Amino acid sequence: MKRLAFTVMLLSAVAFSSTAPAKAQQTATSATSSKVESSLFTVKVISPEIREITYANGPFNFIEPDTLVQLNDIVQRLAQESDVKVVVFDSGTAGFFYNHFDMGQFPAFVGQVGKSNKPLWVELISNVERAPFITIASIRGRTQGGGDELTLALDLRYASREKAIFNQPEVGIGLFPGGGGPDHLAKLTGRDRAIEAFLSADDYDAATAERYGWVTRAVPDAELDSVVMKMATRLATFDKQALIATKQHINSTTLPTESERLVSYNNFVQSLSWSGLQQRMGVFGKLMQDVGVEKVETQMGHYVGVGNENLQKSKK
């Protein structure tokens, strides 16, 4: 506990985030409320059966504690709308789909508890997976860390061949990737490719992601919107009972269980006290200051490497 507190102070001290700390505290206290305004999301009615959830938290589309609260609220509300059959997830921030957790706000994330007294993140992923509608990711831009782990919980993933990039940076900064991503990805790509993706913390383009099974399909960027909307429109004419029963049946034989994801999440929380993370916080904080957040976020694979090389040199 003492070590966690220390890490928390350390994390608050480094400039990993452009958001004000005050905002994070607000969120931590309001996490259990269901009346949070969706300041980060726009929910658009495409048709009676189709919704589009656009995430816009520019300039980097980090996932913040507010993201979890608002998205969980939206997903639960849409689950009540009996007409809704398909929900498209896209991004309103150029260059990014869902990005990683805002690393300056780990303490706030750890404090977030859902309705069933489980971590809010675990509850959010369960609600997304169990939602009585088909979830489709329209992936344009970088999809990193927790943002990719959320994406892996969606039913279908269509990625822009030119503009989608995937990266799981956790291991590279000394953290356990506990958002359920390894559990999801290993079932899609097989053991070795999941190990490669999560251990290398490197960039994967859409073609490689498609070959690995990380996304359902990679499509030319110019066709992404029409591919997604064509699928959504087609499914929207089908019988909802047939769609949902079949989705849930396939999910029941393929998804990691909530308990498995809970174990993973607890490993992540534990890893916030690891000394390897503490060593890397300073290094990456300095790197961010030297080259700027934008460069690091848009060349994540490269800079995870640079940060660790710098650390290794400093030890010698």
Added chain:
Amino acid sequence: MKRLAFTVMLLSAVAFSSTAPAKAQQTATSATSSKVESSLFTVKVISPEIREITYANGPFNFIEPDTLVQLNDIVQRLAQESDVKVVVFDSGTAGFFYNHFDMGQFPAFVGQVGKSNKPLWVELISNVERAPFITIASIRGRTQGGGDELTLALDLRYASREKAIFNQPEVGIGLFPGGGGPDHLAKLTGRDRAIEAFLSADDYDAATAERYGWVTRAVPDAELDSVVMKMATRLATFDKQALIATKQHINSTTLPTESERLVSYNNFVQSLSWSGLQQRMGVFGKLMQDVGVEKVETQMGHYVGVGNENLQKSKK
């Protein structure tokens, strides 16, 4: 029960089938007999170790109640022939490999019970999977619905790159796809691609099927016969004990269990009472009359979309 009866009447009323109702009734009563003549199948002796089972139920190669009875009988008889090591499954009907269940005969299918008092379909798939010979699908033409679910139970699947097309139309007509197909396919393609295939009810060419893992290999049509026969001939020279023990070992770690398939099948039977199916029966019956069965069967993905669009328009 009342609703099922209603559906049954409804199903009998629409022209989904070109086979005479009398034939279906015959089948229902003779389903437990093992002396049914194989009018739909030809079993050819290629060599002492190789058999070729050709399914010819033109013009569309629908699966009928008779299909289950006869194929189950053939598989069980071949299992008794100690020399037989390899059984090739092909089609004698141009344009089609195994097609979907004859939708005008659902009542007869539901009445079919196997030796162990389980649904005959479930028993047939178990017998195919457990057969003491290697089963190879030589896929040329459309492979749809239950026909594809049977194909997924075979050991090896070689598909004509130009002429094999896969489609699981069930969800598109309001049914639960309960023939074991989702259970098999999700283990091969991963969660998202199985959801896409079964929910979209769309056409998949052989190249996509190969990329997804739906077939073992897609090969040029001109080479399909030789690829299949070369594999069959090679395996036929190997030790049967080694072949079967290894096949069964791999199956034991990868196949859905019979109980899982039984749950799926019961879901399918339940879904015959769904209101979404009843709504779609009329629409698709009319579509069949308007454009003809041949067009619908050879452009299944397209017409599943058209039927559902028509239904949606009619509601507004």
Added chain:
Amino acid sequence: MKRLAFTVMLLSAVAFSSTAPAKAQQTATSATSSKVESSLFTVKVISPEIREITYANGPFNFIEPDTLVQLNDIVQRLAQESDVKVVVFDSGTAGFFYNHFDMGQFPAFVGQVGKSNKPLWVELISNVERAPFITIASIRGRTQGGGDELTLALDLRYASREKAIFNQPEVGIGLFPGGGGPDHLAKLTGRDRAIEAFLSADDYDAATAERYGWVTRAVPDAELDSVVMKMATRLATFDKQALIATKQHINSTTLPTESERLVSYNNFVQSLSWSGLQQRMGVFGKLMQDVGVEKVETQMGHYVGVGNENLQKSKK
């Protein structure tokens, strides 16, 4: 037991191995000792965090009883070195990565018991899988039988696109492939492709292996060394705790269990008494004498076919 003894005599009689029988006996008696000299392996210190284990047992890189003893010893010693994060496995024998078990020494293999009274092979694979470092295969040359099953237990597999070939010949000579390979491969490639690979006993080039998921990536031969070393060097700068916890987590959800591999291994031992093997020993022994070991080992797929054809002709 009598039949096993008979097989053992038969196996000793045929010229499947170029190693002296005396060597095999030495190994059998020293199998439990941990002080065996690593005459078959070179362990090179690439950096404080990286080791390279080179296997050189020319001219064919067969796995011998000594291989198991020495490699198990090396893996356990490296596990004690807290700095070591990555271990690269390569070959010092041109044309071969890890090859199949030396078939003249099956009796010695069967006698090898590990520390926990389990078969030494099963223990070795467990130690490799559980090792507190990341294992990377740099695959150049033929990778066959038990050698491929060892390779499948490593974390990452990079294969030379031009020079890596994979073959599991066991079924083709009448044996059960019980080294854990089917258990590993079926989880990577899916049921049908694992059945094809293990039953056909045919050659698979690196491109096909990559497409099936048999290797992590196939890369141009000219880039293989740099791809492997770049990954090793990158991981070596990362936090060891994060690397190992994540690897072990993914392994815990994807690897076959040791008990499953033990069942497989016992099936293999049983299969040494199969009559199909005994029939094939003579045939393949003669083939080896006629065309030479080198041709058989470098065209394994072809000659497994030829041997079985010869056997079939001789029966008629």
